[in-house]
Amino acid sequence: MSLDLASTNAKIERGYEHLQALHSEVVTWVQRYPYGLRHDVQDEGRKHVGVLEVYRPPDSARFGLLIGDCAQDFRASLDHLVYAVASANLSEADLAAEEDRLAFPITTTPKKWEGALTRGLLKGVSGGVLAEIDGKQPYHTANPTETVVYALHWLNNRDKHRVLHAVAAFPQLATIDFIPELPGPNEGFVAPPPYEHGTEVFWARSAEPCPDVQVKADIVVEIRVSEAPIAEDIRELLLKIGQTVQRIVANVAKAHEADTAAH
Secondary structure, rough: OOOOOHHHHHHHHHHHHHHHHHHHHHHHHHHHHHHHEEEEHHHHEEEEEEEEEEEEOOHHHHHHHHHHHHHHHHHHHHHHHHHHHHHHOOOOOHHHHOOOOOOOOOOOOOHHHHHHHHHOOOOOOOOHHHHHHHHOHHHHHHHHHHHHHHHHHHHHHHHHHOOOEEEEEEEEEEEEEEOOOOOOEEEEOOOOOOOOOOEEEEEEEOOOOOOOOOEEEEEEEEEEOOOOOOOHHHHHHHHHHHHHHHHHHHHHHHHHHHHHHHO
């Protein structure tokens, strides 16, 4: 018997809607040029320095709300998945008695996994489905808190129980061109990201004075969540989370069909 995944999939779709809304907000913010690169000419045109200037930081509260909403829907979809499995395996009476405890555990140690089973989080889940859920637990990896599944757990819990996610922009220098090119011999340096307001992003020195040289720089911006277990653009992380959740749902559905066929 196939699982009823209507609510599970609805939660996933809603999560992607929040992710798209977040991306659109970030794009709109970037299109308003919230940062710039000041070109300072020094030593009579022999030295050129690029300094980052931030005019408008990201709307941390607005972005944080969207991140929390996205994580919440992806996380809830896994709980809905467990309920769907339990609904297919338990009687109405047993389901009514257990449904308040049912949830998809995300555990970082074998002891916590066993504790989740003892508390009845996966009541009605057994066989291949139980093995499938167990196999996705972070505790099986060398660094459990650096997994995508744990990142979902962290993002959801922090938003629900603590504070809004604090969001910061991380500008990075993608390309830099001097027009015309600096005559050689010359030397230069590009600072490693991330950059803050006032950071000297690069400098270049030429043997000859070049006061009229123009600088064209391409700066890309990552939006990151403070203290997140995986340090990358939150949009990329949420996309990985959504894709991981979809794979879990698909694999659990296949395992359930196999379990049903075996009986």
